[in-house]
Amino acid sequence: MPTDEPALAGYRTPGGLVLDKVIDHLDAHCREFIAHAPFATLATADAEGWPDVSPRGGDPGFVHVLDERRLLLPDRPGNYRVDSLRNLTVNPRAALMFLVPGVEQTLRVYGTTTLVAPEELAVDLTEFGRAPLSVLVMEVRRAYFQCPKSVMRSGLWDPARQVAPGVLTPFGRVIRDHCALETDLPDDATIRAELAQEL
Template identity: 45%
Template sequence: MNKDQDLSFDKKVTTIRQLEAIIGEPGKLAKNKVIPAIDRHCRTFISKSPFLVMSTSDEKGRCDASPRGDFPGFVHVLNEKTLIIPERPGNKRVDSMRNLLINPGIGLLFFIPGLGETLRVNGKAQLIQDEEILSQLAFKGKEPLLAIAVEVEECFIHCAKAFRRSGLWDPDSWPAGQELPSAAKMIIEHAKIEDHTTEQMKQRLEDGYLNRLY
């Protein structure tokens, strides 16, 4: 589909009533599983999670989903209503943090490798530099320059159907290495970098992965 093609659709769902007529209403279990704070089960889940996806949006509703990963339990549970996420070195675009300065709404999706269920946490966030907190988030002798403090409004477990359908944790479903997209090629073409070969870009990426994680 090119930019000149008509992007309109004939049968659009435009109201909550339409949506509910198609999908139906959630059962009692789905309605009642949301809790307003981090209980002992959520705390345990977060302590074993090395990876999350952070969702934010700006003042115009433009959305961003960003991965965050570190050692299991890298997200610090300050208390039952507050999570602290360290901001490790990246490419300095800081899209998520820019959004949070405008719109504090945040959604988090916690993963544990091999587990189909995920933990969803929604709330409001702010950027902090409190030294006593940043010092607790240090790793390999390096403290983060910033952290994201999340005021938790709701938590709930999301079922494993997406993982069962996708086979994400099943090695037999994984594509062979030669079938994977090349991040180096994509970056070169997207950023229009003409003074790097694919191999040079691979080495540049690998250097960052090896030497600038913290």
Template identity: 40%
Template sequence: MTPERLREIYGDVHERAAAKVIHAFDAHCRQFIEHSSFLILATSDGDTLDISPKGDPAGFVTVESDTTLLLPDRPGNNRIDSLTNILAHPNVALLFLIPTVDETLRVNGTAEISEDPALRAQFQVNGRRPKTVLRITADEIYTHCGKAPMRGGLWKPESWPSQRPVATLLEMLRDHTAIPQDRTDQDAVDHLYRSTLY
């Protein structure tokens, strides 16, 4: 397969799609980020790829300037895959989502990790500051059409499963790691989440 063959298969890019990339956060982008409560962060160490979900109340990402964003790093499992990737290879991509909105916002750029106390204090929740904050400098910013969420029924409750269709997190961890778990029911998972959310 070649780029030329792909273009032959798919045809020319739509004019608006080709022209929609901007390089600064305008009013529409700022509004989208202000209302987003969830994003996907993609990073790479130069060889392998990684994606990581990030979520908080709407507006948890701050538009610092026309070209920079601030993203707090909340407590997780301490693998810090995204952060070590950024140290090796600062290129990142973000996909912002807003519940009930089919369209998404994409940002491609570079990131740096800050442990500045004043910066961390801006994102304090329940008396706890994030250990680090990402400062992301955007190179490309653009909207993405809503066809994929529409096809997947992402925001249509009538298409959601009536019961959890997969094992609990602790059941999966038990089987993936061979480390025994005292409890594996969803109540145990919910307790774990509540105690480590911030």
């Protein structure tokens, strides 16, 4: 793929496998990976093209594959900003990247979406004792596995590279400063315990 952009001149043309691995459905390998994934990122863009990337998580397999062309992403209670969902109402294209702990490759899935109420689907999406607030139905257009180089470089799953408690500024203090609050928020353990009640 030649380009006239000077900044890209140093990149070689991708090899056959890099291009040929892209498929237009969720095959058995994709479905197996999604069934083991407790975490994914959801990428969307608004009508003006401004992007948003949002974390999504649950028990392994929290994203349900209906068939090789459709998957379901339940939306659980969060901060109620619903930036991603608002984006999808004006621009239904989205991308998901799935991660499985301990596995260095990732899975990327692209498609067009529809938002529906949970009761419209004949699938039980209850998790943590609650039904989702809404469900994203994705019609899959592309899927492929990403090589593990970035995860290898990051040491993401290496326990020795985990950040020890107390190294980063407490989350409550970060929120206090960003929101210009005059009083301190509870300590991180208290905040986490309160959030755990809302899963």
